[in-house]
Amino acid sequence: MSEASNSVPAGGGAAGRAERAAQRRAIASRYALLPLRLFLGVTFVYAALDKLSDAHFLAGAGDPASFVSQTQAAKAGGSPISFLLGPALDHPTLFALAVAFGELAVGLGTLLGLWGRVAALGGALLNLSLWLTVSWSVAPYYLGNDLAYLMAWIPLVLAGTPYLSVDGYLARRAGRDRERGLGEDHVKRRALVDGGIAAVAIGGAGLLTGSLTRTFGRGRQAAPKQSAAPVSAAPAQAPTVSAASVPVGGSAQVKDPATGDAVYIVQPKAGQYCGLSSVCTHSGCAVDAPKNGQLYCPCHGSRFDAATGAVVNGPAVKPLPKYAVTKDGDKLTLGPQQS
Numbered sequence: 001m002s003e004a005s006n007s008v009p010a011g012g013g014a015a016g017r018a019e020r021a022a023q024r025r026a027i028a029s030r031y032a033l034l035p036l037r038l039f040l041g042v043t044f045v046y047a048a049l050d051k052l053s054d055a056h057f058l059a060g061a062g063d064p065a066s067f068v069s070q071t072q073a074a075k076a077g078g079s080p081i082s083f084l085l086g087p088a089l090d091h092p093t094l095f096a097l098a099v100a101f102g103e104l105a106v107g108l109g110t111l112l113g114l115w116g117r118v119a120a121l122g123g124a125l126l127n128l129s130l131w132l133t134v135s136w137s138v139a140p141y142y143l144g145n146d147l148a149y150l151m152a153w154i155p156l157v158l159a160g161t162p163y164l165s166v167d168g169y170l171a172r173r174a175g176r177d178r179e180r181g182l183g184e185d186h187v188k189r190r191a192l193v194d195g196g197i198a199a200v201a202i203g204g205a206g207l208l209t210g211s212l213t214r215t216f217g218r219g220r221q222a223a224p225k226q227s228a229a230p231v232s233a234a235p236a237q238a239p240t241v242s243a244a245s246v247p248v249g250g251s252a253q254v255k256d257p258a259t260g261d262a263v264y265i266v267q268p269k270a271g272q273y274c275g276l277s278s279v280c281t282h283s284g285c286a287v288d289a290p291k292n293g294q295l296y297c298p299c300h301g302s303r304f305d306a307a308t309g310a311v312v313n314g315p316a317v318k319p320l321p322k323y324a325v326t327k328d329g330d331k332l333t334l335g336p337q338q339s
């Protein structure tokens with residue numbers, strides 16, 4: 001059926017109303033997967049460009065947000081496919097770029113509906129591999145977002161992208177060719193060639209966009225942050241809080257004046273104060289405020305000791321950076337970063 005034939009028929013009486021209601025339900029069913037397709041397509045394009053523009057993702061093993069650090073953490077965290085991660089650790093830049101450009105291809109294919117089943121299968125395989133690696137140690141399992149994405153791809157793998165899509169256009173044209181009496185081989189070859197041309201054109205545009213993003217993205221801004229020396233906050237700029245706002249086991253949040261990152265001032269034992277960065281050393285998410293002696297990262301489930309910042313539970317492998325805190329009367333002052 002042509003996409004143009006979706007109009008609701010005119011007509012009076014109960015029969016007409018029933019027919020119009022049935023038509024509306026049919027249209028809703030036909031486009032039921034469109035919001036999911038748009039969400040997954042936009043998300044994958046965004047995720048790909050975000051990776052390509054982030055120097056941390058493509059940095060080396062010393063950067064906790066890098067592809068290689070995340071892969072090492074997955075391996076250390078008991079990934080069931082850890083035996084497959086060796087090649088990725090041997091050639092991390094190649095694999096990191098493959099993941100980013102793979103996400104871009106999947107996102108564009110899904111958004112435009114070009115070879116939609118193939119794109120959806122690619123997305124499902126990407127999320128399956130992420131679930132079995134970076135999300136594997138997340139507990140409980142339903143907090144692992146890669147599993148949810150994997151499930152979200154399955155309807156598109158099954159249904160494809162037949163509406164509002166390049167696939168739909170090619171299918172309708174193939175139908176017209178058949179009506180004109182053209183041979184099946186000719187019809188299939190034409191659809192394959194035209195689909196291939198569209199894929200090359202869209203892939204080229206994606207490659208260009210990705211390369212430009214990588215060249216002019218956040219890489220230049222991120223570099224100094226990696227090589228920054230330990231913070232030495234000038235006393236005049238050092239943030240302060242009242243000691244009363246930091247009970248034993250509690251915290252108060254301040255900002256590192258050098259980086260702008262949030263820091264928790266904590267009092268793990270009576271009279272002992274220190275600062276802990278709120279930036280998770282796994283992939284840079286903000287960890288929650290300390291609770292029951294631990295700081296929890298909601299992204300992939302890492303837990304850190306609220307007294308020392310040490311990793312209690314991966315996938316993070318590095319402790320949270322720690323800061324000195326001095327007490328003067330009822331005033332707590334954030335000092336320099338110590339680790």
Ligand code: FES
Nearest residue numbers: 280282283297300
């Ligand atoms: S960012 Fe992954 S556990 Fe925190």
